[in-house]
Amino acid sequence: MMYAVxxxxxxxxxxxxxITLSVETPEGLKSGSSxxxxxxxxxxxWTTLGQSTGDSHLTGQAVFVDxxxxxxxxxxxxxxLLTLGARGENPNLHFLPGEAFEPLxxxxxxxxxxxxxxxxxxxxxxxxxxxxxxxxIPTLVTxxxxxxxxxxxxxxxxxxxKVFGAGVTLQSATIEIVPAGTWPLTLLGVGGEPVTQGIERxxxxxxxxxxxxxxxxxxxxxxxxxxxxxxxxx
Numbered sequence: 001m002m003y004a005v006x007x008x009x010x011x012x013x014x015x016x017x018x019i020t021l022s023v024e025t026p027e028g029l030k031s032g033s034s035x036x037x038x039x040x041x042x043x044x045x046w047t048t049l050g051q052s053t054g055d056s057h058l059t060g061q062a063v064f065v066d067x068x069x070x071x072x073x074x075x076x077x078x079x080x081l082l083t084l085g086a087r088g089e090n091p092n093l094h095f096l097p098g099e100a101f102e103p104l105x106x107x108x109x110x111x112x113x114x115x116x117x118x119x120x121x122x123x124x125x126x127x128x129x130x131x132x133x134x135x136x137i138p139t140l141v142t143x144x145x146x147x148x149x150x151x152x153x154x155x156x157x158x159x160x161x162k163v164f165g166a167g168v169t170l171q172s173a174t175i176e177i178v179p180a181g182t183w184p185l186t187l188l189g190v191g192g193e194p195v196t197q198g199i200e201r202x203x204x205x206x207x208x209x210x211x212x213x214x215x216x217x218x219x220x221x222x223x224x225x226x227x228x229x230x231x232x233x234x
Contacts, residue, residue, distance in 0.1 A: 013039070013122045015097075015121050015122040016035055016038075016179070017097050017175055018033050018176045019033060019080065020032070021065050021170070021173050022170075022171045022173075022174075023067060023078060023160070024168065024170075025167060025168050026166075032063050032065035033063060036058060036060025038057070040057075041055060058082070059195055061196055062079050062081050062082055062230070063138070064077065065079075067168070077143055078141075078142055078155065079231075080139070081138055081230045083222075084135065084137075085135070085223070088217065091229065096136060096138075098121060101128070103130075104120075104128075105120065124177045126178050126193075127177065128176065129175070130175050130176075137173050140154065140155040140157065141153065141155060142155050146204060147204055147205060148205065149208070152216040154220050203231065213227035213230065
């Protein structure tokens with residue numbers, strides 16, 4: 001009974017969002033997306049020395065875009081990591097939706113009951129969309145050889161032609177709220193747009209010997225932190 005009251009008073013809220021990258025190539029538009037989920041749990045002040053607080057947890061995986069083969073038949077790819085910053089130094093991707101939808105918060109601040117971006121995000125209707133620009137674009141990498149993590153290199157949003165050749169540019173990066181289902185049923189995979197899985201099947205080196213995720217970040221001269229979490233979070 002006490003647990004039920006506690007859960008109702010301090011519920012876990014969740015929402016899902018989709019990051020989509022669209023790349024213009026000589027063969028046409030190529031795109032890839034990944035659906036992620038953020039769960040936030042609030043804690044009462046009496047459990048945190050008078051500070052009413054909470055924590056957020058991100059579940060999801062990196063965005064993978066198959067750019068198709070080059071003229072010599074070599075496959076090309078683009079991966080948006082679960083990090084932000086030129087060197088992937090910011091792992092707090094769960095803050096990205098709040099920053100991306102900041103214009104909405106500025107409109108809503110005068111509304112009765114507004115409690116801040118983190119509280120409002122689960123209320124946004126599916127289909128709410130925003131462009132990701134500048135520092136809000138996740139860290140981008142490509143693998144010259146998908147079988148070898150040590151061939152990773154960083155791709156700057158404005159440097160696609162330099163890396164991939166003429167005619168290849170980042171057309172857009174977007175974030176969109178998608179149906180989340182109802183917690184805790186979502187823990188069982190019931191309801192909502194499914195969280196994207198299977199990045200390890202695209203990154204064929206994932207289960208290789210050693211620490212391939214670390215090797216990839218090191219090759220691209222990116223912040224190491226917890227390397228596996230740059231690609232996948234459960």
